[in-house]
Amino acid sequence: MTANSAGMTYADYLDLKDLLGAQRPRSDHHDEMLFIIIHQTKELWMKELLHELRFAVRLVEQGRFAEAYKAMARISRIQAVMTLSWDVLSTLTPVDYLKFRNVLGTASGFQSEQFREIEFRLGLKEPNFVNQYPEGSTERAALETALAEPSLRDAATGALERAGFDLKDRSVEALAAAWLQVYRDPERWFDLYELAEKLLDIDDSMVAWRQKHVLTVERIIGNKPGTGGSAGAPYLRKTLEKRLFPELWSLRTDL
Numbered sequence: 001m002t003a004n005s006a007g008m009t010y011a012d013y014l015d016l017k018d019l020l021g022a023q024r025p026r027s028d029h030h031d032e033m034l035f036i037i038i039h040q041t042k043e044l045w046m047k048e049l050l051h052e053l054r055f056a057v058r059l060v061e062q063g064r065f066a067e068a069y070k071a072m073a074r075i076s077r078i079q080a081v082m083t084l085s086w087d088v089l090s091t092l093t094p095v096d097y098l099k100f101r102n103v104l105g106t107a108s109g110f111q112s113e114q115f116r117e118i119e120f121r122l123g124l125k126e127p128n129f130v131n132q133y134p135e136g137s138t139e140r141a142a143l144e145t146a147l148a149e150p151s152l153r154d155a156a157t158g159a160l161e162r163a164g165f166d167l168k169d170r171s172v173e174a175l176a177a178a179w180l181q182v183y184r185d186p187e188r189w190f191d192l193y194e195l196a197e198k199l200l201d202i203d204d205s206m207v208a209w210r211q212k213h214v215l216t217v218e219r220i221i222g223n224k225p226g227t228g229g230s231a232g233a234p235y236l237r238k239t240l241e242k243r244l245f246p247e248l249w250s251l252r253t254d255l
């Protein structure tokens with residue numbers, strides 16, 4: 001059912017009053033506006049990314065590959081925009097950032113529920129991250145649901161099993177062995193081969209985002225500790241080793 005849209009304005013449709021009323025700098029420093037808007041736009045892109053990701057998981061589960069690839073291609077393009085937006089933030093100099101960094105208190109991107117949910121729903125399920133949100137909070141509930149529901153990696157594993165691959169377990173080794181067979185005979189397993197490359201696109205873009213984040217962080221705060229309490233850039237550099245689909249990377253060595 002469509003709501004009555006007679007007399008609807010652009011501002012009504014987009015809820016611009018709420019959206020444009022949500023930038024509230026805590027200091028008088030010119031550059032704080034950019035800082036807020038970069039974070040907010042990334043949260044919006046992450047919302048859309050999650051929307052496509054939930055859809056893609058369902059489509060892969062149903063074996064509707066062509067439609068899933070369309071959603072996954074959109075995810076990759078969103079990731080590219082998110083990575084590119086670091087270039088805008090890197091115009092923030094260390095001197096300017098230090099003028100208002102104190103207003104953030106302990107606020108940090110580390111607390112972004114949507115970022116963690118994206119990791120979980122792609123396949124990087126690290127249950128410990130749930131504990132940083134209080135019992136009963138909406139963030140905690142959303143992450144618990146994401147932990148319980150199948151990830152894109154789970155859905156892809158299911159697709160391998162449905163195609164007849166006999167996985168003795170769901171270890172990286174067992175998955176890598178199955179994917180290796182797909183890569184050794186791409187004509188025979190073309191859907192799965194294409195699926196794997198789309199998954200790798202997403203993984204690749206995730207690492208690119210992380211790399212650009214740590215580079216921007218080094219450029220703006222050097223090796224200072226983060227507002228969220230971590231060691232800062234050294235912590236972020238460790239996250240560069242994370243892979244969503246380690247089996248798809250390791251099979252390349254054995255090909």
Ligand code: HEM
Nearest residue numbers: 039042108109110112115217220226227228229230232239
């Ligand atoms: C001046 C700009 C920024 C600086 C200096 C910065 C710094 C940091 C640091 C030091 C951490 C590690 C946790 C901590 O101790 O706080 C972190 C984590 C994180 N930041 Fe940023 N950040 C910046 C901008 C952004 C932006 C624009 C986003 C986009 C939403 C973002 C998203 C994240 C996420 C998702 C994490 C968690 C990463 C993980 O655990 O893998 N950051 N950031």
